[in-house]
Amino acid sequence: xxxxxxxxxxxxxxxxxxxxxxxxxxxLTVWNRTPHRAQALAGEGATVAATAAExxxxxxxxxxxxxxxxxxxxALDGIDLSGKDLVNLTTGTPAQARARADWARxxxxxxxxxxxxxxxxxxxxxxxxxxxxxxxxxELFTEHREVLAVPAGTTFVGADPGFxxxxxxxxxxxxxxxxxxxxxxxxxxxxxxxxxxxxxxLLADWLGAMAGSVHLAAEQLESGDYTKGVVSNLAMQVAGNxxxxxxxxxxxxxxxxxxxxxxxxxxxxxxxxxxxxxxGVIDLLAxx
Ligand code: NDP
Numbered sequence: 001x002x003x004x005x006x007x008x009x010x011x012x013x014x015x016x017x018x019x020x021x022x023x024x025x026x027x028l029t030v031w032n033r034t035p036h037r038a039q040a041l042a043g044e045g046a047t048v049a050a051t052a053a054e055x056x057x058x059x060x061x062x063x064x065x066x067x068x069x070x071x072x073x074x075a076l077d078g079i080d081l082s083g084k085d086l087v088n089l090t091t092g093t094p095a096q097a098r099a100r101a102d103w104a105r106x107x108x109x110x111x112x113x114x115x116x117x118x119x120x121x122x123x124x125x126x127x128x129x130x131x132x133x134x135x136x137x138x139e140l141f142t143e144h145r146e147v148l149a150v151p152a153g154t155t156f157v158g159a160d161p162g163f164x165x166x167x168x169x170x171x172x173x174x175x176x177x178x179x180x181x182x183x184x185x186x187x188x189x190x191x192x193x194x195x196x197x198x199x200x201x202l203l204a205d206w207l208g209a210m211a212g213s214v215h216l217a218a219e220q221l222e223s224g225d226y227t228k229g230v231v232s233n234l235a236m237q238v239a240g241n242x243x244x245x246x247x248x249x250x251x252x253x254x255x256x257x258x259x260x261x262x263x264x265x266x267x268x269x270x271x272x273x274x275x276x277x278x279x280g281v282i283d284l285l286a287x288x
Pocket of ligand 1: 067091120
């Protein structure tokens with residue numbers, strides 16, 4: 001028999017999760033602060049609880065997918081969590097996840113934090129690439145792995161409850177930098193007779209081709225030798241940056257999204273590291 005699940009939070013993500021469990025016949029109790037969002041799910045077989053406390057009382061495995069960490073504290077405030085397995089799929093920082101883990105443990109619950117690497121339409125869709133980073137109680141993870149794997153793939157990244165959030169945010173941060181580069185690229189071509197749709201294909205292919213460079217950077221970080229396997233050294237790349245900046249000027253595009261990164265590259269070059277890769281920039285980012 002399937003493990004019954006309690007799910008708190010029926011926003012875009014919570015609703016997508018709920019539907020995948022209902023589709024596989026998992027007994028599901030749901031609660032949402034604003035009750036009307038639960039009504040459609042009632043018609044699909046979910047048990048709707050009137051309060052969060054009632055929902056939590058319905059079963060041992062409690063999944064929360066709320067807006068932020070503060071809303072998790074608010075929704076679960078004063079509720080008996082002893083003997084519960086709490087899985088927090090709410091996005092937060094590593095420190096918030098660690099504090100939430102301590103908070104759950106003090107209330108007698110086992111705790112697993114999750115970082116969802118997907119948007120709602122990818123949830124429950126085979127081969128969509130959706131997965132969730134999990135960290136915290138490995139026992140909880142192992143025990144409930146099957147039911148947790150219904151909406152998306154699962155990747156356990158360690159007993160430190162902050163690691164799921166850290167992996168999640170690290171990937172999102174890399175994505176943010178990529179989006180900044182894409183914005184600059186579109187700005188460069190925008191005033192010309194170049195169709196953004198055609199250009200987008202070239203851009204996507206190029207970003208895909210360049211993505212593999214992260215493996216070389218990782219090897220350099222692990223060996224501590226940033227000259228290992230260098231393909232395009234820092235001195236050459238800093239020289240190339242001039243062309244990027246001059247082109248931005250010619251196209252009347254602000255270089256604001258590129259210059260902070262370029263300044264760090266120049267600093268590393270000035271420190272006599274021209275034969276390295278750009279990996280040395282990572283050293284310069286450490287603060288405090
Ligand atoms: P929504 O904004 O659609 O839903 C937010 C949910 O949180 C609602 O159920 C809302 O209840 C509830 N909520 C907010 N504040 C409180 C509170 N103080 N007490 C109780 N409930 C509260 O967000 P999503 O469903 O999209 O996202 C949920 C989590 O999933 C977030 O942490 C998000 O970062 C994460 N996530 C979302 C992705 C996405 O693309 N959507 C992708 C990956 C992760 P009410 O209906 O009453 O307002």
